[in-house]
Amino acid sequence: MLKTWITVAAGVAVIALVASGLTAGLSLAQESETSTQTLKPASEFDSIADTSARAVALFQEAGKVIQHPRCVNCHPAGNNPLQGMDMQVHQPPVSRGDGNIGVPGMMCGTCHGAENVPVVGQAETLKSIPGHPLWHLAPIEMAWEGKTLGQICAQIKDPERNGGKTMDELVEHMAEDTLVGWGWEPGAGREPAPGTQAVFGELIRKWAEDGATCPPG
DSSP: OHHHHHHHHHHHHHHHHHHHHHHHHHHHTOOOSSOSOOOOOGGGGTTOOSHHHHHHHHHHHHHHHHTSHHHHTTSOSSSSOEETTTTEEOSSOOOOTTTTSEETTEEGGGTOOSSOEEOOSSOTTOOEEOOOTTOOOOOGGGOOTTOOHHHHHHHHHOTTTTTSOOHHHHHHHHHHOHHHHGGGOOOTTSOOOSSOHHHHHHHHHHHHHTTOOOOOO
16 A cells, blocks of 8 residues: 555656746747737749749748747757747656657646637646647658748658658648648747738749749758
């Protein structure tokens, strides 16, 4: 009986530690709730006659989303997710694990549920815990952190580094995937990605149709 009580008490202590760390991490990651960037629709680039130049311009506009912290935080170069507009290392400390969903005892789902959860009765700087049914890190071969937009573009087009997607599947992923869409509905206290997923998806679709030329660099 004593052994059982100790085991239960230890488990409660771990959960309390995780919750405490999460609260601290979210407080540090507090952001403005209003996006500071806009996203031009694909039609804004119709006046560019050269298709290659137009493709580059379209991808550069889409890059406002791709390189926004809301996306890069889940595409880190290492094994630790990032958080906040300053892209600090996630607190409490967690690792991607074999399946990009954490390691035993500290899985992503330990704190991140199926949807954003408002936090009530806490300090003003803590407003919500992010969530989605498929919450996980992008695979390491899809890392965007520290790369130029041109490097990310080449990576996105490479089936060996984009999850084996064709261009059509890539466009569908950007325009329809609900985890991608979370970037525009990140919960209270977080700046959303610029524009909307619909506008972003159309930019990517037109970029692909115009030859998917990448920006230099």
